[in-house]
Amino acid sequence: MSNRPAVATLLRVAVQIVGFAIGLALLAWCVDLAFSAENRVQLQRLSEAAPLRIAALLACSFATIVLNGLIFHRTLVPVRRLRTVDVLAVNAVASFLNYLPFKASVISRFVIHNRRDRVPIAQIGAWLAAVGAGALIALGPFVLVSLWRGEIDAVWIVAGITGVIALAAMTIALARRFSGDDGRRRMERLANALRLPMRERVLRSRLFADAHSGLNMLADPVSLGVVLALRLADLAVQTARFLIAAQLLDIALSPGQALLFALVYFFIGVITPFGMLGTREGGTVGVAVLVGMSEAGYEAFAAVPLLVTATEAMVSLTLAGISIAWLRPDRLLRAPDAPDAYDRPA
Numbered sequence: 305m306s307n308r309p310a311v312a313t314l315l316r317v318a319v320q321i322v323g324f325a326i327g328l329a330l331l332a333w334c335v336d337l338a339f340s341a342e343n344r345v346q347l348q349r350l351s352e353a354a355p356l357r358i359a360a361l362l363a364c365s366f367a368t369i370v371l372n373g374l375i376f377h378r379t380l381v382p383v384r385r386l387r388t389v390d391v392l393a394v395n396a397v398a399s400f401l402n403y404l405p406f407k408a409s410v411i412s413r414f415v416i417h418n419r420r421d422r423v424p425i426a427q428i429g430a431w432l433a434a435v436g437a438g439a440l441i442a443l444g445p446f447v448l449v450s451l452w453r454g455e456i457d458a459v460w461i462v463a464g465i466t467g468v469i470a471l472a473a474m475t476i477a478l479a480r481r482f483s484g485d486d487g488r489r490r491m492e493r494l495a496n497a498l499r500l501p502m503r504e505r506v507l508r509s510r511l512f513a514d515a516h517s518g519l520n521m522l523a524d525p526v527s528l529g530v531v532l533a534l535r536l537a538d539l540a541v542q543t544a545r546f547l548i549a550a551q552l553l554d555i556a557l558s559p560g561q562a563l564l565f566a567l568v569y570f571f572i573g574v575i576t577p578f579g580m581l582g583t584r585e586g587g588t589v590g591v592a593v594l595v596g597m598s599e600a601g602y603e604a605f606a607a608v609p610l611l612v613t614a615t616e617a618m619v620s621l622t623l624a625g626i627s628i629a630w631l632r633p634d635r636l637l638r639a640p641d642a643p644d645a646y647d648r649p650a
Contacts (some may be wrong), residue, residue, distance in 0.1 A: 357552055365619040366589050370412060371538040373645040378531050379434050382524040383517045386421050393627035400624035401620040403581040403617070416631065426511050430518025435531075437522060439574065441471045442535035447567055455560040457525060472532060477573070479523035486518060542566040555604050565591065585609040 314345050325429045373395035394416050401408040413432070417423040423431070445467025446460075453460045482491055488507070490526040495503035504514055517590040522528060543559065543566045550557035557565075565588050572587040 306404060312595075315532075341579050344483070357548060357614075360547060361548045361552065361615045362619055364541050364548065365612075365616040366540055366623070367541045368545070368616075369396055369623055371541065372399070372536055375438065375531055375534045375538070376431075376435055376625065378423075378527055378534065379438060382443070382527050384423065384427070386423075388632070390421065393630045396620070396623040396627040397631070399411050400620040407577065420631065424510075424514040426514035427517050430515045431521065433519040434518045436574070437475065438528065438531045441475055442468055442527075442532045443539060447538070447571075448464065450564050451565070453560075454561065455558070460560075468532060468536075472528060475522055476525050476528060479519045481522040483516075483519035487519060491516075491575060531570045539570075541564065542570060544578045545612055546608060549615075550605075553604075553607050554591065555608060557605075557608070559594075561632065564595070565609070569612070578635045581613075585613055
């Protein structure tokens with residue numbers, strides 16, 4: 305009997321461990337930069353910071369976790385209604401697990417929503433994909449405009465908002481074209497024209513129907529509009545978080561720079577497959593080097609993403625603990641025999 309599956313599994317585990325080790329090495333690099341002799345004055349100022357500023361930084365971390373939970377909840381509304389507080393709780397747990405490797409955050413969403421809320425596995429996958437699409441629609445144009453302009457001004461605002469509206473309109477139009485029963489029939493005709501193998505079996509399966517629901521999520525203009533507004537609000541909060549952290553450390557940071565670093569910090573956290581501990585901080589400092597910060601500048605700046613992560617971790621751990629108590633993990637061990645989640649109030 306072939307041992308290829310075992311080898312593949314061991315290889316995946318090894319990749320995750322190596323990736324996580326790289327993240328820890330990046331974290332150690334940032335810590336080494338932040339705690340260098342040249343930065344002791346900034347760190348001393350942090351110990352003397354006003355409590356209100358520390359509270360504001362903690363509040364920003366709390367707000368971004370809540371906003372992302374609301375984004376997950378609203379994205380699913382067109383096809384399935386779960387209780388808002390339940391989705392917020394799952395997001396809090398997943399946000400904390402994001403620090404760990406082996407896709408612990410993603411796995412937790414699948415396990416909890418499938419067993420507790422009876423959401424099909426394929427529909428959860430479509431849900432995550434729709435959330436990712438919403439993030440690209442809302443943030444992608446601002447990333448491009450930021451690279452073009454390099455600062456926040458009237459042109460930046462107009463170009464960014466125009467780009468978001470244009471992408472949203474195209475997404476809704478395309479999703480409506482292929483969503484619902486009519487869209488499914490169009491996909492069947494396209495598959496027949498292309499003579500795709502096993503097309504009838506695939507397109508008429510329950511698995512495809514669950515995955516196809518992701519288009520229904522993106523086809524609803526009201527729901528997508530709310531998601532984009534929440535995502536932009538989250539961007540504002542994350543930008544404010546970097547500005548406050550820089551002020552606490554007495555490091556000069558413009559709103560445009562704070563926005564760029566907030567976007568980098570966010571996207572690295574989303575796409576990293578090895579857990580975001582260290583990768584966000586190292587990647588953000590790396591971008592600071594790429595955009596031309598002096599050696600003294602990026603060494604001092606290294607303390608900013610570290611402070612952001614430290615306060616976020618405190619809030620995330622607290623919310624995860626509360627959320628675990630709310631979600632009752634013991635219920636996940638039972639068979640999912642609760643009433644259908646379609647019938648639960650939003």
